[in-house]
Amino acid sequence: MNIIDRMESNVRSYCRSFPVTFKTAKDHLIIDEHGKAYIDFFAGAGSLNYGHNNDTLKSALLDYISGDGITHALDMTTVAKKRLLQSMQDVLFAPRSMEYKVMFPGPTGTNAVESALKLARKVTGRRNVISFTNGFHGMTLGSLAITGNSGKRAGAGVSLHDTTHMPFCDYFDAETDTIAMIENYLEDNSSGIDKPAAFILETVQAEGGVNVASKEWLRRIAELAKASGALLILDDIQVGCGRTGPFFSFEFAGIEPDIICLSKSFSGYGLPLSVALMKPEFDAFKPGEHNGTFRGHNPAFVTAATAIETYWRDDRLSKEVHEKARIIKDAFLEMADRYDGSVRGRGMIQGIEFPDTSLAGKISKSAFGRGLIVETAGPNDEVLKVLPPLTIEYDALKEGLRIITEAIHENLKAEVKTKTIVSAKP
Incomplete structure (x- = not known):
């Protein structure tokens, strides 16, 4: 038995889907200990938007470390933090006429979500949070309460409460008006639903199955939140930082969330870093009321600032994302047309599903x-x-899409062949 099987917890999961030992990685490639290279269409679950060991970000990180730059500082002021905040103001906020305060709640996405939930409840004096079917927001208790997946929720081991789950855009079908449904619940004093402190959502539900919210749906949710006295929390942890084209995934809808959660690719390099952005009028925490030992991860500040300054001063990367998205969608649509599949997604998060729900895992394994x-x-x-x-x-x-196409052909042909054999039996 190897050291991993003997010592690491059974809770590990991704290593079971990709059962090799990796050693090095560069850009879009990750290489195992035997030298075999794999094209990475996973990108650290969306944490590596700029690839593995990006040269520009790595150079900035190495310079900072070799110069004995601060690594750990809690929430004390450092040069690295000042630079990141200035980059956010100059590159992300000012060109979009956005005004937000920045909170560093802890190193991971669920830390940003938990801080957003606490803040919304503190500001409004309410407890209930409206989240959506198939939403995923993290694995700590508050985040699990607003997550839809029953398997993940069951892992909490305690009751999960102070949340109401409502149908996401097109949850039933394209014709059902889920916004009107939610409005009816909130307007009915006998619906049993408490007035919400916040609505929390993803514009594209990544873990939930690449479910896309329409521009109209997002605008109406924003209006409904405001009308009901609730804050709108936008979880942009996986589909932000350019994944859908613009830096923020909600820009196309023209909405202004009250709180924005960012993590994953925000550091640009795969280093842990998260932020909760709130409109200034909602900056209600007292000093130390929400804190964490690792909220001042300065090496991540360095790579985050470098990523923002390198890739987001103009729209070149956004245009490139849209061009590559079309290539992905065209390849998926061809497969969907041939094998009765369905395609969904925005930008460079795309999904394909076939009538046999077991096929995605088989295709992943073949790929x-x-x-x-x-x-x-x-x-x-x-x-x-x-x-x-x-x-x-x-x-x-x-090349990656060619491999997926081959894997789909292999598994769908086998499926057709099996059905033909079964149907031929007397």
Whole structure:
């Protein structure tokens, strides 16, 4: 038995889907200990938008470390923090006429979500939070309470409360008006639903199956939140930082969330870092009322600032994301048309699903054998989800899609063959 099986907890999961030992990584490639290279369409679950060991970010990080820059500082002021905040103001906020205060709640996405929930409840004096079917917001208790997946919720081991789950955009079908449904619940004093402190949502439900909210739906939710005296919390942890094209995934809808949660690719390099952005009037915590030992991760401040300054001063990367998104969608639509599948997504988060819900996992396994890492999503892992680095070379993107196409052909042909044999039996 190897050291991993003998010593690491059974809770590990991704290593079971991709059962090799990795050693090095560069840009869109990750290489195992035997030298085999894999194209990475997983990108650290969306944490590596600029690829592995991006040269520009690595250089800035190495310079900072070699110069004995501060690593740990709690929430004390450092040069690295000042630079990041200035970059956010100059590159992200000012051009968009956005005004937000920045909170560093802790190193991971669920820390940002927990702080947002606490803040919304403190500001409004209410407890209930409206979240949405198939939403995923993290694995700590508050985040689990607003997460839809029953398997993940069951892991809490305690009751999860002070939340109401409502249907996401197109949850039933494209014709059902889920906003009107929610409005009716909130207007009915006998509905049993308490007035909400906040609405929390993802514009694209990544873990939930690559479910996309429409522009109209997002605008109406924003209006409903305001009308009901609730804050709108936008969880942009996986689909922000350029994943859908613009830096923030909600920009296309023209809405202004009250609180924005960012993590994953916000550091740019895969280093742990999260932020909760709140409108100034909601900056209500007293000093130390919400804190954490590792909320001052200065090496991540350095790479985050460098990523913002390198990639977001103009729209070149956004345009590139849209071009690559079209390549991905065209490849998926061809497969969907041939094998009765469905395609969904925005930007460089795309998903494909087939009538047989077990196929996504089989396709992922076949693709891995061919040198591609691609994961599944959805309540039953029924959606094959692609998350390549935004900076992936066009040839590598097309090669990864070719591998997926081969894996789909292999598994769908086997499925058709099996059905033919079964139907031929007397």
